[in-house]
Amino acid sequence: MEGLRERIEEAAAAMRGHVGERPAAGIILGTGLGSFADVVEIAAEIPYPEIPHFVSSTVTGHAGRLVVGEVSGRPILGMEGRFHLYEGYTPEQVTFPVRVMKALGAEVLVVSNACGGMNPQYHKGDIMIIDDHINLMGVNPLVGPNDDELGPRFPDMSQPYDRELIARAESICIEAGIPHMKGVYVAVTGPCLETRAEYRFLRGIGADVVGMSTVPEVIVAVHAGMRVLGLSVVTDMCLPDALEPARIEDIIAVAKEAEPKLARVVTEVVRGL
Numbered sequence: 393m394e395g396l397r398e399r400i401e402e403a404a405a406a407m408r409g410h411v412g413e414r415p416a417a418g419i420i421l422g423t424g425l426g427s428f429a430d431v432v433e434i435a436a437e438i439p440y441p442e443i444p445h446f447v448s449s450t451v452t453g454h455a456g457r458l459v460v461g462e463v464s465g466r467p468i469l470g471m472e473g474r475f476h477l478y479e480g481y482t483p484e485q486v487t488f489p490v491r492v493m494k495a496l497g498a499e500v501l502v503v504s505n506a507c508g509g510m511n512p513q514y515h516k517g518d519i520m521i522i523d524d525h526i527n528l529m530g531v532n533p534l535v536g537p538n539d540d541e542l543g544p545r546f547p548d549m550s551q552p553y554d555r556e557l558i559a560r561a562e563s564i565c566i567e568a569g570i571p572h573m574k575g576v577y578v579a580v581t582g583p584c585l586e587t588r589a590e591y592r593f594l595r596g597i598g599a600d601v602v603g604m605s606t607v608p609e610v611i612v613a614v615h616a617g618m619r620v621l622g623l624s625v626v627t628d629m630c631l632p633d634a635l636e637p638a639r640i641e642d643i644i645a646v647a648k649e650a651e652p653k654l655a656r657v658v659t660e661v662v663r664g665l
Contacts, residue, residue: 396484396491397539402444403488404495407458410436414497416466416665418490418618419658420474422505422605423627423647429472431655432461440473443492447485449473458489464663469493476605478583483533487612491542494616500557500665501613502621502658506647507603508585508638509626510595511575516629517650519572519657521561522553522622525607526578526599533608534615543615552614557621557661564660570653575600577624579607588632601626621661625650 412435421428438458440446449456459470475486490501507520514520538545558574565572578594580586582604586594594602601624613620627643627650 397541399445399488400491400495403446403492406444407438407460407492407496410438410460411467411469411496413467415469415493416498417468417500417502417662418493418498419468419470419662420489420501420503420609421470421472422474423644428651428655428658429459429470431659432459432463432468432470434459434461436460445488447475447481449475450479464659466662466665468662469496469498474605474609476583477529477531477581477608478604483531483535483608486608487533490609490612490618491616494613494618498618500619500621501609502623502661503606503609504623504625504654504658505577505603505606506627506643507577507601507624508628508630509601510591510630511573511600512631514573514600514626514629516626516646518626519565519570519650519653520577520601520624520626521558521565521572521574522577522606522624523558523574524576525552525610525622526576526597527607527611529579529581529607531608533612543617547611547615549611549614552610552620553622554619557619560661560664561621561623561657564657568656570656573600577606577622578602580604585638586630588635591630591632591635602630623654623657625654
């Protein structure tokens with residue numbers, strides 16, 4: 393983390409000319425969910441390479457730009473696409489945008505992802521509100537010297553996802569008639585999908601869905617003192633005894649079909665901040 397605070401400030405300084413009032417939330421949009429930015433009243437769109445120390449998103453379905461604007465009259469910062477460990481980036485690079493969002497004043501992080509469903513009660517297109525997570529990525533973005541100005545050496549992870557925001561998201565889903573679940577997300581490094589034996593293992597240790605993102609960003613957000621809401625879109629079913637080959641085209645298509653539901657939940661959550 394040597395020099396991390398300086399890099400954060402350089403990126404934040406480059407952004408301040410685009411950011412008006414303090415953002416109510418930072419929002420990270422995952423695979424196939426990038427067009428949620430269509431519901432944002434956009435003030436500025438900045439490609440990642442134009443922001444100091446940001447890397448480039450190389451994954452299909454990730455536009456690779458930071459959006460400054462408003463949702464429901466509330467100022468937000470939105471990432472259209474995120475960074476992953478499997479792209480060859482370090483945990484610090486993957487989570488750096490969260491640090492910058494915090495430096496620009498965001499106190500809430502809303503993070504979304506596309507995931508594989510392992511709970512047999514789930515279906516493709518369902519929204520799962522993340523209640524907890526399991527980190528099987530083999531890395532932690534907080535490893536190394538700690539900068540106490542950024543957060544505590546040993547952040548508590550007993551409730552990484554904010555209870556109040558979870559309850560609000562559940563209430564919105566109920567009022568809108570959106571099928572939803574609340575469950576556990578397990579993060580693996582990827583990029584290959586799991587074997588049948590691995591799905592059995594992940595389900596056996598208590599996970600409902602599996603993905604290749606989110607957890608590093610959430611850890612850093614908790615370290616920075618941010619409140620977090622996590623939303624997963626189940627884009628394919630990963631049931632070992634009925635496993636079918638997954639195609640990225642199909643995953644993106646399911647994510648896009650679910651996008652209006654996700655947009656409704658995020659919009660209403662932001663409205664209430």
